[in-house]
Amino acid sequence: MWRTSRTPAGAGTLRVSARDGVVRGEAWGPGSEWLLEQLPEMLGAADDPDAFEPRHRLxxxxxxxxPGLRLTRTGLVLESLIPSVLEQKVTADEAYRAWRxxxxxxxxxxxxxxxxxMAVMPAPRTWALIPSxxxxxAGVDNKRASTILRAVRVAGRLEEAVGMEPGAAQARLELVSGIGPxxxxxxxxRSHGAADSVTVGDLHLPGIVGYALAGDRDxxxxxxxxxxxxxxxxxxxxxxxILLSGRAPARRVPRMPRGDIGRL
Incomplete structure (x- = not known):
């Protein structure tokens, strides 16, 4: 697996391979040392799957x-925040195309x-200078573009949130207009490996969880x-x-994720 990141030390490329139960990481660029130090947490070393107790048969x-499924922690905020903003109110394919x-x-x-x-995402100042x-x-409307521009102007403060508890980190992110729950x-x-930060405001997830646990597709x-x-x-x-179980209600009409309305 290849991955690029803009780390606190600069741009970096990471290559991860696994053979016979041994994981090997190689990295290049100014951010290489940071990526290798972060690699165990990226692979879920900070997660505690044994703390989870299933309450439903499914x-x-x-x-x-x-077995072995772990939540990963990247230690980076903007590289997850900007793609998440791009996903607001559009299909995944549209968001992936815009990011690419x-x-x-x-x-x-x-x-x-x-x-x-393969490329490393732009630095905050470069995002701020992208012409309208x-x-x-790229198919990004003004509301999503404006949210990203507001976020990159306070990129340093948002990246500091990685050192906070997930709830406090979410509160800091939501201070930026256009970023909601x-x-x-x-x-x-993704940035924190937050085991309890359930997504609300999604058009798909409530129906999937409701159908899987209670037969309530609505x-x-x-x-x-x-x-x-x-x-x-x-x-x-x-x-x-529940998502990995594949137990999802049939939809007669495709539905798109709602994303955040925010405070625009």
């Missing part, structure tokens, strides 16, 4: 079928012998949170296992 069976176009055009080539066209027509060309949860799930956030209450402290892990 969850227990899925956990049994996925913007990173390839305004990022920098990945250090080391990385795969062709380039956002439009959906985006902040999606971010800290469940809303309040019903989902009530069903996940027995997993307090581990609600995100429970939701992940």
């Amino acid at each position: 969850v227990a069976v899925t956990r049994h079928r996925r 176009l913007l990173v390839r055009k305004f990022g920098e080539p990945a250090p080391g012998p990385a795969p062709e066209r 027509w380039e956002w439009h060309r 959906w985006t902040s949860a999606e971010t800290v799930q 469940a809303d956030d309040s019903v989902m949170l009530a069903l996940l209450e027995p997993y307090a402290g581990q609600r995100h892990r429970a939701a992940r296992l």
Whole structure:
């Protein structure tokens, strides 16, 4: 697996391989040392899956079928926050396309012998200087672009949130207009490996959890949170296992994630 990151030490490329139960990491660029130091947590070393106790048969069976599953911690906020903002109110394919176009055009080539066209995401100042027509060309509307621009102006303060507890980190992220509970949860799930930061405000997840645990395909956030209450402290892990179970209600009409309305 190849990965690029803009670390506190600069751009870096990471290559991770596994053979016979041994994981090997190699890294290049100014951020290489930081990436190798962070690698154990990226692979879930800071997670404690034994703290989780299944309360439903479906969850227990899925956990049994996925031995060794861990929540990972990247230790980086912006690289999860910006893609999460791009996912607000659009399909995943649209968000992935926007991220790919913007990173390839305004990022920098990945250090080391990385795969062709692999790039490191832009620095905060570069994000701030992207012209409005380039956002439009990437399919990013003004509300999402403006949220990203507000976030990168306080990038240092947002990156500090990685040293906070997940709840406090979410609160700091939500001080930026346009970032609400959906985006902040999606971010800290990755940056912090937050086991309890369940995503609310999503059009898919409540119905999936409701159907899996109670046969309620029309469940809303309040019903989902009530069903996940027995997993307090581990609600995100429970939701992940439910998603991995493949037990989702059939939809007659495709639905898109709502994302955050924020305070625009």
